[in-house]
Amino acid sequence: MNKPVYTPATLAAGNFKKYHWPELNRLHLTFGDIEPVLNTLARSGEIDCQLLGHSYAGVPIQRLSIGRGPRNILAWTQMHGDEATATAAVLDWLHWLNSGADTGLPADWKQRVSIHIIPMLNPDGAAQCTRHNAQGIDINRDALGLQTPEGAILMSQAQLLEPEVAFNLHDQNAYYSVGETAHPSTIAFLAPAFNTEKQVDDARYRAKQLIACMQEAIRHWLPNEVARYDDTYSKRCFGDNIAALSISTILIESGAGWDDPHRQTARKMNVVALHSALAALLDGSYRNYTPKDYYHIPENREDGxxxxxxxxxxxxxxxxxxxxxxxxxxxxxxxxxxxxxxxxxxxxxxxxxxxxxxxxxxxxxxxxxxxxxxxxxxxxxxxxxxxxxxxxxxxxxxxxxxxxxxxxxxxxxxxxxxxxxxxxxxxxxxxxxxxxxxxxxxxxx
Ligand SMILES: [Zn+2]
The missing domain is CATH 2.30.40.10 (Urease, subunit C, domain 1)
Structure with a gap:
């Protein structure tokens, strides 16, 4: 009998049940909901917890980091206060990465990369369940103005860490379909443009390769429910501006699935996708993919x-x-x-x-x-x-x-x-x- 082949993706999916935080299985999350989990993670193992600053209303914004390698990866979630799915996912991922269990990564991965995660960039919006922050500003339109403390924190982290890859993690409305199909868009990816000409530099090229790689990894669980977000340049948005810093920037939008009001499928697929991207960065296997593979992903269609x-x-x-x-x-x-x-x-x-x-x-x-x-x-x-x-x-x-x-x-x-x-x-x-x-x-x- 053949031995089963465990890839980083199958390990991420297979370990999800054991390492996810069941208390975060909710439609919405506030800072109060995640604070006990942040404290547990900060106390255990090799996770470094840093206070980056405070939201406009004074709630702490923290960064959790694992690994001490020279290659930085940065991820942030819930920039829009009412988009909580990936907040649970990144905390699940950290829990597993920190557990000592087999993650399918090379043994020395913590000497090679540092993963920095800002869960819930907009705790004030989360408290009110609004997209905007306590100033009424959509933080994702503040990448140039930097008038929100949350946006300023994010931009300074991107500039300070100069990550190779940045993951911008959001929720989309439930009504996107995968192209013209009758499948909901449970996960949508984007390698944002950094100018109106939608030029492709090395960093954006790699973002497209990584997305193709992540799509391939989650296809086993979501054969038809993955879409590609529109890449029209958006001058004021963080993804576009961070992509302009020659950082491979990847937007992941968590979406709806059949009979899944708390978006637990998207949550789990975020973990599988993030982990697959990390593994591919470490072994270089993302280079097996081309932008053509990225454009092969059907478009995310509004009001489907x-x-x-x-x-x-x-x-x-x-x-x-x-x-x-x-x-x-x-x-x-x-x-x-x-x-x-x-x-x-x-x-x-x-x-x-x-x-x-x-x-x-x-x-x-x-x-x-x-x-x-x-x-x-x-x-x-x-x-x-x-x-x-x-x-x-x-x-x-x-x-x-x-x-x-x-x-x-x-x-x-x-x-x-x-x-x-x-x-x-x-x-x-x-x-x-x-x-x-x-x-x-x-x-x-
Ligand atoms: Zn959003």
């Missing part, structure tokens, strides 16, 4: 997905028409809104509602004229009568049902529009409603 797609809905109004409807649910607030109405044959739903002759009921509201209690049976009865929402003084409505209820101050137009909250009633032709979409969730009654 929605959370719920209702197909071929007959819509009454001035005249009947047939349209698909896309509904998206904000992953942090949980609020569902209509994203698009029309021919959505180019869009895939994470869930799809497809019933013959399904008709949208004109929206009808119930006027709140005094104190009233709404329990499940009363709510369902009102929905059967075509009432889809309530209007008036919300304080008068005592909501006892566990189903989502839409309460607005004034009556809504009969036809819902993109941007509206996704509370709808559906029926068969000439029948009473039998199906509701309540805050994006189908409820049959």
């Amino acid at each position: 997905f929605c959370d719920l797609k209702i197909e071929a809905l007959t819509v009454p109004g001035r005249h009947l028409f047939v349209a698909d409807m896309a509904i998206n649910i904000d992953r942090h607030s949980g609020e569902a809104r209509i994203a698009a109405i029309g021919d959505l044959c180019v869009m895939q739903g994470f869930k799809t509602l497809r019933q013959p002759a399904l008709q949208l009921c004109p929206r009808k509201g119930f006027a709140i004229t005094g104190p009233m209690t709404l329990d499940d049976s009363e709510y369902l009865q009102l929905m059967r009568e075509g009432v889809g929402y309530f209007y008036g003084d919300a304080n008068e409505l005592n909501i006892q049902t566990t189903l989502p209820v839409l309460v607005v101050s004034a009556p809504l137009p009969e036809l819902p529009m993109p941007g509206d909250q996704a509370c709808l009633l559906l029926s068969k032709p000439d029948s009473a409603p039998h199906l509701a979409i309540l805050n994006g969730q189908p409820v049959e009654f």
Whole structure:
């Protein structure tokens, strides 16, 4: 019998379960969530923890380093406060690298490279679950202005360490697809341009080789879910400006997968990709790849997905028409809104509602004229009568049902529009409603 071949990628994936931090399996992470993990890592083994400075609101920004070699690698996460997936991933990776377990790397790797990681560059944004920092600034548009303490810290680290490779780790919205396919973009890579001509110097060439190598490594687990991000030059962004320092800069965007609201697949694939890149840098095997391999990765396509797609809905109004409807649910607030109405044959739903002759009921509201209690049976009865929402003084409505209820101050137009909250009633032709979409969730009654 052949002995199984363990590559750095298979070891990273195989050890993930043992070395990941289960307490970080969450939709969102704040500094308070990761602080105990940072402290544990800083106390153990050979991880050096340095305080780099503080966020605008005064939260410490730390750098964890492992290895004492002359070749530097720098990674940072959660520059956008509401993008936490890679923060968990880099802490998982450090945990494993520091464990003494077989990582598939050469025995002397710690004498050859130093890995520096800034987990959660934007703790203030993380605290508020916002993209921007506590100054209201998108740090990733501050690479030239450097008016944010977080951006200034990052730029000074890039200049001080002069890393060979820089990993810029983000989350993307859930609705990217891999090219024209029906696959979600769970991981997207980019070797950012450093000028409008999208020139390629040695560093960017190597970034493309490393990405091709990482894509190959994670293909075993994600055969169809890896995409290549648009490389239009972005003058104010960190990736582009750090690439301009002749540093091989790699953007990794963590995205959605099927039935994976906490993006644990992307988290694990970040570890596999980062580890594969490290191994390839150490043994030089990234040189086996070419930019052609990089461009072979399908493009990341915006709006290829929605959370719920209702197909071929007959819509009454001035005249009947047939349209698909896309509904998206904000992953942090949980609020569902209509994203698009029309021919959505180019869009895939994470869930799809497809019933013959399904008709949208004109929206009808119930006027709140005094104190009233709404329990499940009363709510369902009102929905059967075509009432889809309530209007008036919300304080008068005592909501006892566990189903989502839409309460607005004034009556809504009969036809819902993109941007509206996704509370709808559906029926068969000439029948009473039998199906509701309540805050994006189908409820049959
Ligand atoms: Zn981002």
